[in-house]
Amino acid sequence: MVAGVTGVLEASGLTKAFGELLVLDGVDLQARAGQVLSVLGPSGCGKSTLLRVLAGFEEPTSGAVLLDGVRLTGPSPDRGMVAQAGGLFPWLTLRDNLAFGPVASRRSPAQVAAVVDELLTATGLDGFADALPKQLSGGMRQRASIAQVLANRPPVLLLDEPFGALDAQTRLRMHEWLRALLAERPTTVLLVTHDVEEALLLGDRLCLLSGRPAKIVEELPVPFGVHRGRGVLADPDFVRLKAAVLERVLAA
Ligand SMILES: Nc1ncnc2c1ncn2[C@@H]1O[C@H](COP(=O)(O)OP(=O)(O)OP(=O)(O)O)[C@@H](O)[C@H]1O
Ligand SMILES: [Mg+2]
Numbered sequence: 001m002v003a004g005v006t007g008v009l010e011a012s013g014l015t016k017a018f019g020e021l022l023v024l025d026g027v028d029l030q031a032r033a034g035q036v037l038s039v040l041g042p043s044g045c046g047k048s049t050l051l052r053v054l055a056g057f058e059e060p061t062s063g064a065v066l067l068d069g070v071r072l073t074g075p076s077p078d079r080g081m082v083a084q085a086g087g088l089f090p091w092l093t094l095r096d097n098l099a100f101g102p103v104a105s106r107r108s109p110a111q112v113a114a115v116v117d118e119l120l121t122a123t124g125l126d127g128f129a130d131a132l133p134k135q136l137s138g139g140m141r142q143r144a145s146i147a148q149v150l151a152n153r154p155p156v157l158l159l160d161e162p163f164g165a166l167d168a169q170t171r172l173r174m175h176e177w178l179r180a181l182l183a184e185r186p187t188t189v190l191l192v193t194h195d196v197e198e199a200l201l202l203g204d205r206l207c208l209l210s211g212r213p214a215k216i217v218e219e220l221p222v223p224f225g226v227h228r229g230r231g232v233l234a235d236p237d238f239v240r241l242k243a244a245v246l247e248r249v250l251a252a
Contacts, residue, residue: 006068007033007155007188009054009079013063016049023049025213026063031156036182036189038199038222040249041209047192048084050214051158054190055081067156077105080154084161086145088133094144095120095129101152119147122181139170143177150181156188163198172230175201183226196246200238201228206245210252217252 009031016024023046031037041047052058054065056075065072067079081087088097098119102112120126123143125136133141142162149157162178163171175198182189193199199206200222208218222241224232232238 007031007078008066008068009156009188009190010066010069011050011054011063012066014050014053014060014065015062016046016053016058017061022213024053024060025215027209027214027216029207029216029219031188031190032205033155033188034186035204036191036202038203038206039190039192039209040194040196040199040206040245041192041214042211042249042252043194045209045212045252046214047194047209048160050209051081051160051190051192055079055158057081077152078154079156079158080149080152081158082145082149082160082162084164086141086162087148088141088145090133093130093132094125094136097133097144097148098151100148105152115151119151122184123147124177139166139174142166142174146178146181150185150187153185154187156190159189159191161193161195162191164193164195171195171198176229178202179229194249196242196249197233200224200242200245201230201232208245208248208252218248 011027011029014024014027027050039047049058053060056072095116098116099112102115120129125140125144128136128140136144146162163174166174179202191202203222205219205221207216210217224238
């Protein structure tokens with residue numbers, strides 16, 4: 001954690017237009033410290049734009065982004081973002097990809113090695129330290145992309161459909177992996193997805209966006225406890241909530 005940061009990330013009245021195209025229309029949301037907020041919305045509604053504005057890569061047309069109540073402008077190390085396509089440098093080995101942030105922030109070689117080794121173990125990629133990204137499977141690459149950002153220990157992690165390109169079984173494994181990883185590294189997470197099951201499996205709370213221009217149409221707690229695994233998929237309450245949320249997404 002960055003000293004003094006507890007990691008409450010807020011969007012206040014965020015509006016974003018690209019020329020005539022209005023993409024975000026007054027989005028208010030709050031990602032609570034140490035919790036996962038799932039943001040669910042139809043394809044093309046503005047989810048990636050929202051994350052890019054929250055990360056500081058895009059200026060909002062109006063409204064504000066706040067971290068622990070302080071207004072932010074531009075990117076900062078407090079918010080680590082994993083883009084929809086992942087962020088590994090294709091010409092660097094996995095070890096060098098994971099070391100990139102810690103080296104850039106001038107941590108000592110011993111500290112860099114410790115961070116990298118810890119993340120190689122946490123991702124289950126110990127045997128692939130010297131592999132290039134193209135030599136990894138899709139699931140491995142996604143784990144590595146998340147680890148690359150976590151190497152900077154950001155209090156806030158912004159994830160843009162991190163498992164969208166994976167098959168259903170690999171995705172479930174990734175969900176369990178991410179939950180375990182976050183349990184050991186309390187982090188505020190904003191997870192953008194169009195997958196209702198993923199939003200409910202990973203989120204402590206859920207925000208539902210409308211079609212473009214995106215507005216928040218609903219916000220609800222996800223009531224299945226922090227230790228939920230894939231067993232919750234068979235829980236009748238989970239099945240009911242998933243069906244109800246799916247209807248809301250289709251109507252949004
Ligand atoms: N830099 C940009 N310039 C112009 N238009 C943009 C730009 N970025 C996004 N858009 C437009 O904003 C809208 C929302 O795009 P965005 O990528 O945020 O959607 P999304 O919800 O992430 O979609 P998907 O679910 O397919 O990932 C789209 O119509 C897109 O064309
Ligand atoms: Mg997107």
